[in-house]
Amino acid sequence: MTELTGKRALVTGGSRGIGAAIALTLADRGADVAISYERSTERAEDIVQQIESKGRRGFALQANGADPAAVRHMVDAAVEALGGLDILVNNAGTFRHGLIAELNLEDIDTLLHVNIRGTVLTTQSAIPHMSDRGRIITIGSNLAERVPFPGLTMYALTKSAYHGFTRGLARELGPRNITVNLVQPGPIDTELNPADGDSAAANRSMMPIARYGDTSEIASVVAFAASPAASFMTGSVLTADGGYNA
Numbered sequence: 588m589t590e591l592t593g594k595r596a597l598v599t600g601g602s603r604g605i606g607a608a609i610a611l612t613l614a615d616r617g618a619d620v621a622i623s624y625e626r627s628t629e630r631a632e633d634i635v636q637q638i639e640s641k642g643r644r645g646f647a648l649q650a651n652g653a654d655p656a657a658v659r660h661m662v663d664a665a666v667e668a669l670g671g672l673d674i675l676v677n678n679a680g681t682f683r684h685g686l687i688a689e690l691n692l693e694d695i696d697t698l699l700h701v702n703i704r705g706t707v708l709t710t711q712s713a714i715p716h717m718s719d720r721g722r723i724i725t726i727g728s729n730l731a732e733r734v735p736f737p738g739l740t741m742y743a744l745t746k747s748a749y750h751g752f753t754r755g756l757a758r759e760l761g762p763r764n765i766t767v768n769l770v771q772p773g774p775i776d777t778e779l780n781p782a783d784g785d786s787a788a789a790n791r792s793m794m795p796i797a798r799y800g801d802t803s804e805i806a807s808v809v810a811f812a813a814s815p816a817a818s819f820m821t822g823s824v825l826t827a828d829g830g831y832n833a
Contacts (some may be wrong), residue, residue, distance in 0.1 A: 591813050592617030595669035597662070599623045599652070599709055602631040604777040605726060608674055608802035610634055613615075616810055619644035621665040623679060625651055628817045641683050644669070652705035653697065659706030662712035672716045677706045677725040678801045680745075682779065684738045693739060702745035707752065720764045722813045723756065724751050726805070728784035729773040729828040735793060736786075737769045746771075750824065757822030766821035768812045773828020 596613045599620025610620045611634065611646040618639050624631040624647060626794040631647035638645030647667045650661035666672050683703045710723060717723070730739055731746040749769050757767040774790040776782040784800035791797045808827050811817055826832060 588615075589617040590816075591674075591810070594618040594673040595671050596674035596676065597621045597623070597669070598663045598673060598676040598678055598766070598814070599650075599661075599712065600625075601676075602627040602634055602647070603771065604779065605775060605802050605805050606676075607634050608806040609636055609726075609805065612673065612806035612810050613676075613813065614638040614645070615731075616814070617643070619669055621646040621648060621669055623648050623650045623651070623652075623661050623750060632683045634673075638706070651666050652681070652709075653700040656680065657734060658705055658708045658733040659712045660702075661739040662716070664711060665730050666713075666716045671718060672721070674715055674720045674722045675710065675713045675717070675724070676809060676813075677709055677723070679705060680726070682742055686738055687740050690741055698741050698745050699783070700702065702742075703748050706749070710752075710756070714760070717760075717763075717765055719831075720818070721766075722817075723760070723765060723767045723777075723808055725753060725767075725772045726809075726810045727769050727824075729749065729771045729826055729832050732772060732826075733832045736789075745756070752821045753824070758791075761821060764818075766812070766817065768817070768820060768822070769824045770805065770808050771807045771826040771828065773800060773826070773831040775802055775805060777802065792833055794828070795833060798829065800829060 617619035635645035776799040
């Protein structure tokens, strides 16, 4: 499938896990892709090489999602490298676990700055460069709608903020036919949340499809949202969690 041929995409946090799968899937569908990363330089370079092996242009840009100046510079660099921007995937994020009564200020600020402020600033910086009929897709979490265990409150708060952000931005950008949608993964097999990890059995017990998802399954949802087939869908929430929140 090459429905994204000629499109230019930026995937934040694209050096590993779900972000890497999204970047490679968009390239498979025909897009040139820039990814941002914070520390994983070698992994980012490997993803770029894989993108280029598919006959697409690939770029890796370092940025700390908690640094507003770095975020803006990263977006500008991506636009310059790609020659414009058609697709933005806000995937960069961070996780902290802890009871609200015990969570320290540094962890609270990190969650707010990376997950909320970083996403807002990335999008704000990208909007002037977005082509009409562009796509903005944010990667959230099914924990935005259900918090099954203690210690997830602050993380869930940051992900639930994407609901208002997505719906409000869909209203703002609708006149330009730019769609804005939210993808909410459930348990996905990654380094940070492995299918054989300490919480895996508890998670699977809550899922009608009792397995962890693969990163490619989330990437496929994102590719759909980025495609012409989703041109009439905006302000929507797409949850892929094996039925966790059913």
